[in-house]
Amino acid sequence: MTVTDELLANAERYAASFDKGSLPLPPAKHVAVVACMDARLSPYGILGLSEGDAHVIRNAGGVITADELRSLAISQRLLGTTEIILIHHTDCGMLTFTDDEFKSAIERETGIRPPWAPEAFTDLDADVRQSIRRITEDPFIPIKTSIRGFVYEVETGKLREVR
Amino acid sequence: MTVTDELLANAERYAASFDKGSLPLPPAKHVAVVACMDARLSPYGILGLSEGDAHVIRNAGGVITADELRSLAISQRLLGTTEIILIHHTDCGMLTFTDDEFKSAIERETGIRPPWAPEAFTDLDADVRQSIRRITEDPFIPIKTSIRGFVYEVETGKLREVR
Numbered sequence: 001m002t003v004t005d006e007l008l009a010n011a012e013r014y015a016a017s018f019d020k021g022s023l024p025l026p027p028a029k030h031v032a033v034v035a036c037m038d039a040r041l042s043p044y045g046i047l048g049l050s051e052g053d054a055h056v057i058r059n060a061g062g063v064i065t066a067d068e069l070r071s072l073a074i075s076q077r078l079l080g081t082t083e084i085i086l087i088h089h090t091d092c093g094m095l096t097f098t099d100d101e102f103k104s105a106i107e108r109e110t111g112i113r114p115p116w117a118p119e120a121f122t123d124l125d126a127d128v129r130q131s132i133r134r135i136t137e138d139p140f141i142p143i144k145t146s147i148r149g150f151v152y153e154v155e156t157g158k159l160r161e162v163r
Numbered sequence: 164m165t166v167t168d169e170l171l172a173n174a175e176r177y178a179a180s181f182d183k184g185s186l187p188l189p190p191a192k193h194v195a196v197v198a199c200m201d202a203r204l205s206p207y208g209i210l211g212l213s214e215g216d217a218h219v220i221r222n223a224g225g226v227i228t229a230d231e232l233r234s235l236a237i238s239q240r241l242l243g244t245t246e247i248i249l250i251h252h253t254d255c256g257m258l259t260f261t262d263d264e265f266k267s268a269i270e271r272e273t274g275i276r277p278p279w280a281p282e283a284f285t286d287l288d289a290d291v292r293q294s295i296r297r298i299t300e301d302p303f304i305p306i307k308t309s310i311r312g313f314v315y316e317v318e319t320g321k322l323r324e325v326r
Contacts, residue, residue, distance in 0.1 A: 002309050003192045004246050010211025011322040018320025020203065025254060027202035029166045037218040037234055039190035040183065044207055048173025051208065055200040058221045060234040066279050067230035071200055071223040073269070074281065078256055083167050091188060093241055106236070112302050116229045118237065139275050146165050157181025159174040 023052035025079065031055070032075040034131075035087035036062035036094075040154045043087065055081055061094040062087055063119040063127070064134040073140045083146040084135060088128050090153050094120045124151050128162040186215040188242065194218070195238040197294075198250035199225035199257075203317045206250065218244055224257040225250055226282045226290070227297040236303045245306045247298060250322070251291050252315040257283050287314050291325040 032055040033043050043049060043056050055075045057068055064086075075081045099118045107113040121127035128149035136144050149162045195218040196206050206212060206219050218238045220231055227249075238244045262281045270276040284290035291312035299307055312325045 002246055003194050004248055004309055004311055007192075007194070007210040007212070007248070008322065008324075011209050014209050014211065015320040015322065021318045021320065023203045023317070025201075025203075025256060029170075031166050031170070032200070037195070037220045037238065038188075039215050039217055039219075040186045040188075042207060042214050044205060045214065046174050046177050047170040048177065049170070051205050052202050054202055056202075056221050057200045057223075058219050059230055060220075060237040065230045065233075067222055067228045070228075070277075070279050070281060073277070074223040074256065074265075075200065077265075077269070078260065083165055085167055085170070093188060093237065097241065102237075102240075106240070106303055110302050114233075114236070114303050116233050118233060139273050140269055140277050146167055148167055154186070155184045157178040157184065159171065159178070161171075 020051050027052070027054045027079065027081055029053045030081050031083045031085060032057060032072055032081045033085045033087065034058070034062055034064065034068055036060070036089055036092060038089055038092065041087065041089050041152055046152060046159055055079070061092065061119050061121065064131045065119065069135070069138050069140065072135065076141060076143050082143045086128055086131055086147070086149040087159070088124050088151050090124065090151060090155060092124070095122065095124070125162045183214050190215070190217045190242065190244055192216045193244050194246045194248060195220060195235055195244045196248045196250065197221070197225055197227065197231055199223070199252055199255060201252055201255065204250065204252050204315055209315060209322055218242070224255065224282050224284065225294070227294045228282065232298070232301050232303065235298065239304060239306050246309040249291055249294055249310070249312040250315050251287050252317055253287065254317050255287065258285065258287070288325045
């Protein structure tokens with residue numbers, strides 16, 4: 001029995017008490033959140049989001065790569081979101097290595113160097129700021145009036161805005 | 164006052180009753196979930212996940228691009244996850260357009276054709292299967308013994324496995 005099997009039992013319980021079948025496709029709050037995949041960071045918990053409220057985009061670091069720009073373009077152009085919230089967090093795994101180290105370790109093991117940047121960073125606030133700039137400089141995202149970035153503190157549960 | 168401001172008030176309430184400050188960095192359940200960003204799909208609700216349990220990776224469609232392979236490689240290699248769960252869903256926005264249409268619409272408006280694939284699809288089950296294959300064929304993800312794909316039914320709350 002895998003953990004996946006355990007989680008599927010939870011999914012059956014979720015379906016058994018499900019009452020949200022009539023929610024519309026576009027997010028009710030017109031917000032897209034981009035956050036780190038970290039297990040301790042729940043955008044639902046932190047921001048008080050419920051099913052139907054917001055697009056939630058996540059990856060290692062909460063960084064902005066081509067795929068997040070794709071998702072944000074689709075979110076705004078097809079589904080009407082107008083505000084973007086970025087969330088990095090303290091004690092992030094991305095602070096524990098360098099891109100060169102990680103790529104070299106993989107190359108030593110597999111004989112192939114990854115063609116992508118791992119996107120490690122050393123300064124949380126600086127990476128939030130440059131992530132925002134990756135969005136503001138993108139030609140395909142139409143609405144840039146509310147793009148705000150935050151650091152979530154996993155130790156305290158607090159969300160701190162990066163200025 | 165933006166919606167972001169409203170959500171920040173929720174974040175203050177979350178921090179005020181926060182009691183999870185000692186959770187470790189690696190996900191307790193050793194699972195990484197890749198799901199669509201859709202507002203109606205809450206991986207926490209569906210799978211019964213709590214803070215600390217699992218990596219959650221999300222984008223438009225729940226598709227696998229270079230950035231999801233990056234996140235999964237980091238998840239497994241640095242943070243010890245061993246199982247992968249993919250979740251697409253019914254009534255997905257990605258079923259409502261074609262890549263060519265979306266890119267042409269953006270090109271007409273901005274004068275630039277996006278260099279990325281929008282990743283629209285016409286068959287949910289087929290896209291779950293080919294997404295799994297993008298992972299199984301990737302040379303940088305070491306553990307491929309439990310990669311399972313699902314379609315979440317937004318109308319019923321049920322999670323159906325794709326075989």
